[in-house]
Amino acid sequence: xxxxxxxxxxxxxxxxxxxxxxxxxxxxxxxxxxxxxxxxxxxxxxxxxxxxxxxxxxxxxxxxxxxxxxxxxxxxxxxxxxxxxxxxxxxxxxxxxxxxxxxxxxxxxxxxxxxxxxxxxxxxxxxxxxxxxxxxxxxxxxxxxxxxxxxxxxxxxxxxxxxxxxxxxxxxxxxxxxxxxxxxxxxxxxxxxxxxxxxxxxxxxxxxxxxxxxxxxxxxxxxxxxxxxxxxxxxxxxxxxxxxxxxxxxxxxxxxxxxxxxxxxxxxxxxxxxxxxxxxxxxxxxxxxxxxxxxxxxxxxxxxxxxxxxxxxxxxxxxxxxxx
Amino acid sequence: xxxxxxxxxxxxxxxxxxxxxxxxxxxxxxxxxxxxxxxxxxxxxxxxxxxxxxxxxxxxxxxxxxxxxxxxxxxxxxxxxxxxxxxxxxxxxxxxxxxxxxxxxxxxxxxxxxxxxxxxxxxxxxxxxxxxxxxxxxxxxxxxxxxxxxxxxxxxxxxxxxxxxxxxxxxxxxxxxxxxxxxxxxxxxxxxxxxxxxxxxxxxxxxxxxxxxxxxxxxxxxxxxxxxxxxxxxxxxxxxxxxxxxxxxxxxxxxxxxxxxxxxxxxxxxxxxxxxxxxxxxxxxxxxxxxxxxxxxxxxxxxxxxxxxxxxxxxxxxxxxxxxxxxxxxxx
Numbered sequence: 039x040x041x042x043x044x045x046x047x048x049x050x051x052x053x054x055x056x057x058x059x060x061x062x063x064x065x066x067x068x069x070x071x072x073x074x075x076x077x078x079x080x081x082x083x084x085x086x087x088x089x090x091x092x093x094x095x096x097x098x099x100x101x102x103x104x105x106x107x108x109x110x111x112x113x114x115x116x117x118x119x120x121x122x123x124x125x126x127x128x129x130x131x132x133x134x135x136x137x138x139x140x141x142x143x144x145x146x147x148x149x150x151x152x153x154x155x156x157x158x159x160x161x162x163x164x165x166x167x168x169x170x171x172x173x174x175x176x177x178x179x180x181x182x183x184x185x186x187x188x189x190x191x192x193x194x195x196x197x198x199x200x201x202x203x204x205x206x207x208x209x210x211x212x213x214x215x216x217x218x219x220x221x222x223x224x225x226x227x228x229x230x231x232x233x234x235x236x237x238x239x240x241x242x243x244x245x246x247x248x249x250x251x252x253x254x255x256x257x258x259x260x261x262x263x264x265x266x267x268x269x270x271x272x273x274x275x276x277x278x279x280x281x282x283x284x285x286x287x288x289x290x291x292x293x294x295x296x297x298x299x300x301x302x303x304x305x306x307x308x309x310x311x312x313x314x315x316x317x318x319x320x321x322x323x324x325x326x327x328x329x330x331x332x333x334x335x336x337x338x339x340x341x342x343x344x345x346x347x348x349x350x351x352x353x354x355x356x357x358x359x360x361x362x
Numbered sequence: 363x364x365x366x367x368x369x370x371x372x373x374x375x376x377x378x379x380x381x382x383x384x385x386x387x388x389x390x391x392x393x394x395x396x397x398x399x400x401x402x403x404x405x406x407x408x409x410x411x412x413x414x415x416x417x418x419x420x421x422x423x424x425x426x427x428x429x430x431x432x433x434x435x436x437x438x439x440x441x442x443x444x445x446x447x448x449x450x451x452x453x454x455x456x457x458x459x460x461x462x463x464x465x466x467x468x469x470x471x472x473x474x475x476x477x478x479x480x481x482x483x484x485x486x487x488x489x490x491x492x493x494x495x496x497x498x499x500x501x502x503x504x505x506x507x508x509x510x511x512x513x514x515x516x517x518x519x520x521x522x523x524x525x526x527x528x529x530x531x532x533x534x535x536x537x538x539x540x541x542x543x544x545x546x547x548x549x550x551x552x553x554x555x556x557x558x559x560x561x562x563x564x565x566x567x568x569x570x571x572x573x574x575x576x577x578x579x580x581x582x583x584x585x586x587x588x589x590x591x592x593x594x595x596x597x598x599x600x601x602x603x604x605x606x607x608x609x610x611x612x613x614x615x616x617x618x619x620x621x622x623x624x625x626x627x628x629x630x631x632x633x634x635x636x637x638x639x640x641x642x643x644x645x646x647x648x649x650x651x652x653x654x655x656x657x658x659x660x661x662x663x664x665x666x667x668x669x670x671x672x673x674x675x676x677x678x679x680x681x682x683x684x685x686x687x688x689x690x691x692x693x694x
């Protein structure tokens with residue numbers, strides 16, 4: 039199958055200046071040589087800690103940021119060659135859902151207006167056709183058509199996220215990037231939103247990049263999982279495979295960090311080491327994870343490990359894991 | 363901290379009610395006690411009134427949000443609601459401290475971490491500036507900020523999320539409080555950092571004999587930290603049990619639903635469990651059992667008022683559900 043979205047050798051460096059100059063020195067490499075493909079209808083989860091470059095990768099895939107190196111193709115077309123008008127026509131087919139729906143919804147627009155906007159702009163709907171569509175959208179995401187006249191602050195966090203999802207799927211996109219869409223929500227509501235996303239994905243046949251820092255959240259909806267660390271993809275595998283047999287030490291650390299929902303193991307667990315701070319020191323030619331890695335030895339500083347296939351479809355970037 | 367001191371009562375709350383500024387009740391006759399060195403968890407979804415309960419223990423509910431309507435809060439037998447402002451200030455941030463979900467918002471961005479810790483110490487303890495500084499270094503190290511000298515001079519924007527949370531805990535602990543109220547202390551953090559903050563809280567409890575009121579919606583966190591659990595729904599306590607009993611045999615249908623919502627790695631992939639609907643907002647609480655509209659076990663009779671009553675079969679456990687509280691015990 040042809041990938042819907044394909045990133046090859048994608049890099050993004052943020053120039054230092056102003057506020058961040060002291061923090062990052064010269065330039066901050068947020069994403070380094072990431073190659074990923076998202077296939078039609080699949081959910082690819084992108085997992086890692088704050089600052090690992092997962093949100094930047096999501097934005098690059100949507101063409102919201104310009105890459106410093108490499109390229110992104112949507113159905114074989116390089117985004118950088120499209121120009122502004124070309125990109126705009128693609129926007130309908132690529133949408134984004136953010137972590138904080140309160141920040142991403144216009145507080146002065148009623149929900150009805152928020153949802154009508156993309157329908158008018160992209161599909162040219164108006165009048166009763168438009169209002170009928172808005173009403174149906176609200177029902178699709180589990181809200182009531184009578185909510186149309188309400189403002190974002192009148193909804194709970196979960197309901198607001200439903201509105202944000204409705205806006206994203208309003209124009210029937212082929213590809214949605216969901217950036218930590220449930221992290222700010224109660225566990226009980228997280229489940230509701232994940233169910234909704236799963237249903238929508240099935241009924242609309244859209245592909246999704248689901249960004250999260252928590253592997254347990256990803257468990258129920260991902261087809262494949264990519265784990266990122268310090269700007270690079272360090273492991274990529276089908277979800278079942280990754281949860282049953284994680285290979286990269288960082289993936290294991292992430293899995294170990296998930297709290298078990300059972301008492302009796304109080305304070306016995308091992309605390310995984312955090313990054314010294316979330317700037318990730320420049321990897322001077324070595325594996326970026328070696329400072330926290332239980333398997334690290336001096337050889338890990340010799341070169342940056344490339345992704346290699348350790349099982350069919352299962353890729354790992356670690357010199358301690360042998361490829362097939 | 364073991365021995366007689368660890369079992370005596372530190373805090374006792376009786377029939378605490380908090381009204382929103384509109385006059386609508388948001389916390390409804392909450393009673394509990396907290397022993398020295400104990401960790402009590404207050405668990406429920408957003409909008410259940412748990413944060414308001416926490417804030418009202420410090421008499422720190424912002425006036426534009428609401429006010430304490432009734433009830434008594436006694437710390438070591440001393441009635442806090444009757445204290446004058448000056449005495450209250452020595453308790454607040456002194457004997458009782460609080461940490462919040464968003465440390466970046468709780469720390470002052472214009473002052474260094476060091477000055478915030480030192481200022482807190484100077485405000486509450488009678489020590490010299492030099493002593494306060496020395497103390498601050500010790501506390502920063504205690505909360506796991508290695509090289510504390512360096513952190514003294516940093517501002518909150520220069521710290522990562524986990525370091526911010528540690529710094530806030532340092533400010534909270536700088537006056538050696540007996541009780542720490544922790545409101546969703548890990549929710550905004552990466553899973554790896556959540557784990558570290560959890561370990562820090564476990565260690566601080568052990569080393570300092572700190573009593574902890576843990577406010578959270580996540581029962582997985584509770585499982586690793588708490589001794590006893592209060593489940594709160596729509597302003598009321600609906601279940602009160604020891605940690606082991608709560609996980610072994612949760613009684614209230616709401617407790618069961620919360621437990622099922624914890625994402626598990628070992629589970630077979632499938633759709634995650636949810637609780638349908640939303641917590642009713644204050645003012646729209648249904649009569650009788652407030653959970654019944656979302657409850658899978660609801661039946662005629664649930665619309666009658668529900669009492670928080672002890673379980674005969676399990677002394678010490680209280681449950682506010684007539685179905686769970688007795689009549690069905692024989693069938694189980």
